Amino acid sequence: MNRAGFSAAALVCLLLGIWEGAVRIWEVPVFILPPPSQIGWTATVKAPLILPHAGVTGAEICLGVLFALATAVPLAVAMFAKPVLEKALSPFLVASQAIPVFALAPLLVIWLGYGIASKVFMAWIIIFFPITVSLLQGLKSCDPEYRTLFTLMGSPFFKTLALLYWPWALPQFFAGLRVGVSVATIGAVIGEWVGAQQGLGFLMIQSNARLQTPLVFAAILWLAAMGLFLWALVGMLEKKIITWKS
Amino acid sequence: MLQVTDLTKYYNGQPVFSGFDLHLPAGRFQVLLGPSGCGKTTLFNTLTGVTPKDAGTITWQGEPVPHLGDLCAYMHQKDLLLPWFSLMDNALLPVRTRGGDMAAAQDRAGQLFLRLGLGGYESHRPDQVSGGMRQRCALVRTLMFNRDLILLDEPLSALDAITRQRHQHLLLLLQTEFGKTILMITHDVDEALLLADDIFLLTPMPMAIFRRFSPEPAKPRAFDDPKLLHTKAGILDHLEKGGVS
Numbered sequence: 102m103n104r105a106g107f108s109a110a111a112l113v114c115l116l117l118g119i120w121e122g123a124v125r126i127w128e129v130p131v132f133i134l135p136p137p138s139q140i141g142w143t144a145t146v147k148a149p150l151i152l153p154h155a156g157v158t159g160a161e162i163c164l165g166v167l168f169a170l171a172t173a174v175p176l177a178v179a180m181f182a183k184p185v186l187e188k189a190l191s192p193f194l195v196a197s198q199a200i201p202v203f204a205l206a207p208l209l210v211i212w213l214g215y216g217i218a219s220k221v222f223m224a225w226i227i228i229f230f231p232i233t234v235s236l237l238q239g240l241k242s243c244d245p246e247y248r249t250l251f252t253l254m255g256s257p258f259f260k261t262l263a264l265l266y267w268p269w270a271l272p273q274f275f276a277g278l279r280v281g282v283s284v285a286t287i288g289a290v291i292g293e294w295v296g297a298q299q300g301l302g303f304l305m306i307q308s309n310a311r312l313q314t315p316l317v318f319a320a321i322l323w324l325a326a327m328g329l330f331l332w333a334l335v336g337m338l339e340k341k342i343i344t345w346k347s
Numbered sequence: 348m349l350q351v352t353d354l355t356k357y358y359n360g361q362p363v364f365s366g367f368d369l370h371l372p373a374g375r376f377q378v379l380l381g382p383s384g385c386g387k388t389t390l391f392n393t394l395t396g397v398t399p400k401d402a403g404t405i406t407w408q409g410e411p412v413p414h415l416g417d418l419c420a421y422m423h424q425k426d427l428l429l430p431w432f433s434l435m436d437n438a439l440l441p442v443r444t445r446g447g448d449m450a451a452a453q454d455r456a457g458q459l460f461l462r463l464g465l466g467g468y469e470s471h472r473p474d475q476v477s478g479g480m481r482q483r484c485a486l487v488r489t490l491m492f493n494r495d496l497i498l499l500d501e502p503l504s505a506l507d508a509i510t511r512q513r514h515q516h517l518l519l520l521l522q523t524e525f526g527k528t529i530l531m532i533t534h535d536v537d538e539a540l541l542l543a544d545d546i547f548l549l550t551p552m553p554m555a556i557f558r559r560f561s562p563e564p565a566k567p568r569a570f571d572d573p574k575l576l577h578t579k580a581g582i583l584d585h586l587e588k589g590g591v592s
Contacts, residue, residue, distance in 0.1 A: 246427060249397050253421050254492070256444035264444065268431045345430040346474045 135315040144319035151304065155323050158301040161217055161289040162331070165224025166282055172225075173232035173277075180233075181240040181266070182258060198230050202291055210296040220292035220300065227288040228281035235277025239270025275339040282331040286324050348373035348528055349415075349496060354403030356386075356393045363389045364554040367403070369530075369547075373495075376522045376529045378539040379556075380582070381549030387532040390554065391500055395421065407496075420492030424501040426481040428473040428488075434480075435460070435469040438487040452491065459487045463517060479510040486517060490525060497521055499531035503538065515541050519566060536582055540575050541568050548585055558585050 117137045123129075124136040131139065144151065180187035202223055213219035243266055251261045293302025301320045308316035351369040355362065363386040371377050381387055392398045394405065396414025405412055412418065420441075428437045435456060436443075442452040460466050463483045473481050482503065489497060502518065503511045519542055521527045533539055539546045540562055548558040562568070562578045569575070 246423060246425060247429075249392075249395075250421065250423070250427050251444065252397065253395055253416055253419070254441045254444045255417050260444050264440070265429065268429070343431075345472055 132312040132314045135318060139315050140318040140322060143315040144322045147316060147319060151301070151319060151323055154299055154301050154304045154320070155327065157217070157299045158220075158286070158289050158293065158324070159327055161220040161292070161300065162224055162282070162285045162327070164217070164221045165228050165285055165288060166278075166331075168221065168225045169228035169232055169281060170278075173229045173236060176229075177233045177236035177240065178262065180237055187237070194230065194233065197226060202227060202288055206291050206295040209292065215296045215298060220289045220297065223292040224285045224288035228285050231280040231284070232274070232277040235273045235280075236270055239273030240266050242273070243269045271343055272339075275335060275343070279332055279335045279339075282335055283328050285331070286328050290324065348375075348408060349530075350404075350406040351394070352404045352406070354390075354393065354405070355401045356389060356398070357401050358389070362553040367555065369556075371496075371528060371530055373528050374522065374526060375544045376519075376531070376542055377545045377547065378543035379530070379532045379547050379549055380536065380539045380586075381532075381534065381554065382551060383534050385549055385551035386554035387549070388500060391421075391498055391532065395419065395498065415496065415498075418494060419496040419498050420489045420494045421498050422485055422489045422500065422502045424503070424505045426473070426478075426485040426505075428481055428484060430473050433470045433472060434465065434476065434484045437473065437484055438491055440488060441492045456487060456491055459490055462520075463487060477510075478506055479514060482506060482514060483517065486521075490521075495526075495528055497527045497529045499529060499533075501533050501535075502531070504533070504535065511538075516567060518542055523566070536579060536586075537570065540579055540582075541570070542566075546582065548582065 121136045121138060124134055135143075176190075180190060205226070206219075206223060209219040209222055213222055247265055247269075248261075251265055256264070289300070290302035290305075293300035294306055297303040301324050305317050305320045308314070308320065349369070349371040351367065354367040354369075355365045357363065367390070369377075379387055379390070389398070393400045394415050396416040400414070405414060407415065407418055428434070429440070432440075435453070438456045438459070439449070439452055442449060457469065460469055463486060465480060465483055465487070468476055468480065473484070476484075482505075485502075499518065503514055506514060515538060518529075518531075522529055531539075531542070544561060546560040546562065547556040548560070549555065550557050560578055560582055563574045564572050
C-alpha cells in the first residue's frame with residue numbers, strides 16, 4: 102500500500118476507534134447510534150437480506166449511468182458543434198440542476214410508478230449533468246493550433262471529432278463520469294425513499310421506522326461501498342483507455 | 348506561381364499589414380525575416396484562410412483563389428503531434444482526414460521515416476522520442492499533405508540550438524529533394540541565410556517588406572562563407588536601422 106493509502110486507512114481506523122469507544126463508554130443505546138463493530142457485523146450476517154436490495158439499487162444506478170451516457174455524449178457534441186445550441190440549452194441544463202431532485206421525486210413516482218423507472222430517471226437527471234458539462238468543456242479546451250492544422254488538412258467535422266476533439270476531451274469526460282457515478286446513488290436512493298418496494302433506500306426507510314438502526318447503517322455501508330466500487334471502476338477504465346501523456 | 352497583391356488585414360482597427368505584395372516563383376525558397384510580434388503569423392493565417400482577409404488578391408498558378416487553405420501544407424514551431432497516436436499514425440493524418448489510398452500512403456511515409464532518420468520509431472508515441480524526432484515526424488506529416496506549396500512558421504524555433512543546426516539541412520531537403528515551393532517566416536537571421544533564395548526584411552506594425560536580399564553562394568551553404576557573412580552584415584545593419592523607422 103502506498104503512503105497516501107496507508108494514512109487514509111489509519112485515519113479511518115482512528116475515527117472508528119473513537120466512535121466505538123465513545124458509544125461503549127457512554128453506553129449510547131443501539132437504536133440511537135450503534136458501534137461500528139455491530140454495524141459491520143449486521144452488514145455481514147444480514148447480507149442475504151441486503152444483497153437483493155443492493156442489486157436493485159445497483160441496477161438503477163447502472164441504468165441511470167447508461168442512459169446518462171447515451172444522452173450526455175450526443176448533447177455535448179451537438180452543443181460543441183453548434184454554439185447557438187449551447188446558448189439555447191445551457192439555461193435548461195442549469196435549471197435541471199437548480200431544481201432539487203427531492204422536489205421532483207414524488208412527481209416522478211406518480212408519473213413513472215413505484216417500480217425501477219422513476220429511480221432510473223432520477224439517477225439519470227443527476228448523472229447526465231456533470232458528464233455533459235465536463236465533456237463540453239473538454240471539447241472546447243482543444244488547442245486552436247491543432248484545429249488550424251486539421252482545417253488545413255481539409256478534415257470534415259466528424260473526422261476531426263474522432264481523431265482530435267474526442268481523445269482531447271477524454272480526461273475531462275472521465276472526470277465528469279467519475280463525479281456522475283459517485284453522486285448517482287443520491288438519485289436512486291431518494292427515489293426509493295419516496296416510494297418503492299425494494300432497494301437500499303427502501304430498506305433504510307423500513308429499518309428506520311422499526312428502530313433497527315444497525316440495519317440502516319449497514320445499508321448505508323453497502324451504498325458507500327457501491328459508490329466506491331463504481332468510482333474505482335471508472336478510474337480503471339480511464340487508465341486503460343488514456344495511455345498517453347499529454 | 349504564388350502572387351499576393353495588396354493583401355490587407357486589420358486587427359482592432361489597426362492595420363497589421365496593408366497593401367502587402369509577394370511574388371513566389373515555383374521551386375523557390377523565400378524567407379520573411381522580422382522581429383517577433385510583427386504580424387508574421389497573422390500573415391500566414393490570412394494566407395491560409397484561418398482568418399479572413401480584409402482586402403487583396405491571392406493568385407495561385409495564374410488562378411485567383413480565396414485563400415491557400417487547401418493548396419498548401421503547413422508546419423508550425425510546435426510539432427502539433429497527437430499524443431494518442433504513434434509517429435506513423437501522426438504522419439498519416441493528412442491522408443486519413445481526407446481519405447485516400449492508405450496502403451500506398453503508409454509505404455511512402457515509411458520511406459520518408461527512413462530518409463529522415465526515423466526508421467524503427469514508427470510505432471513510438473510522441474512522448475517517447477526527442478523534440479528533434481518529433482519535429483522530423485511533423486516534417487513527414489507536412490510532406491504527406493502532398494502539396495506543392497509549404498508554409499513554414501518558425502519550424503525550428505522550439506528546438507535547442509544544437510538540435511536546430513542539425514535540422515536546418517532537413518528543411519533544405521524540402522526544396523532540393525522534394526521540389527517544394529517554400530515560404531518560411533523566422534526571426535533567426537542565420538537560419539534565413541542558410542536556407543533562403545530570397546530574404547525579405549520586415550518592418551513591424553504595419554508589417555511591410557522594406558528590403559530584399561538574395562544570398563549568393565549556392566546551397567548547401569556554410570556559416571562561415573565570406574559572401575554569406577557579408578550579406579549577414581548587411582541584413583543586421585538594415586534590421587538595426589529599418590526596424591525603428
